[in-house]
Amino acid sequence: MDCLFCKIIAGEIPCHKVWEDDNHLAFLDINPVAVGHTMMIPKSHATELFEMDNVSYQSLLAASKMVAARLKEVFKVPRIGAVVEGFGVDHVHIHLVPITGPHQLDSRLAKPGDHADLAKLAQRIST
Numbered sequence: 001m002d003c004l005f006c007k008i009i010a011g012e013i014p015c016h017k018v019w020e021d022d023n024h025l026a027f028l029d030i031n032p033v034a035v036g037h038t039m040m041i042p043k044s045h046a047t048e049l050f051e052m053d054n055v056s057y058q059s060l061l062a063a064s065k066m067v068a069a070r071l072k073e074v075f076k077v078p079r080i081g082a083v084v085e086g087f088g089v090d091h092v093h094i095h096l097v098p099i100t101g102p103h104q105l106d107s108r109l110a111k112p113g114d115h116a117d118l119a120k121l122a123q124r125i126s127t
């Protein structure tokens, strides 16, 4: 299947991983809207969050909650914003974004991240 995220899961394309378990992977968005912008994805390919089976859906949300708590602790922000729209890649992903205000979840704010910085950031979040 020609899916970017499935290739990342398979290790064919590198990512700046922040966390994973058997069923989920969290990694830094390479075009972040804010520092620490993380993507949470299920390892098994699914195209729409609200069409996932309940068990997979609930475990994805529980995994997101856990990583959001870590992001909040690392970045010392009042909120972790969550966005699901799915137009970019056709594999379920939840954007988890450390934010200080309501207008920071705008995808128009996305800028290519520096890979060395992203690598350091991933290290900081994952340890």
Ligand SMILES: [Zn+2]
Pocket: 003, 004, 005, 006, 007, 044, 045, 046, 090, 091
């Ligand atoms: Zn996929």
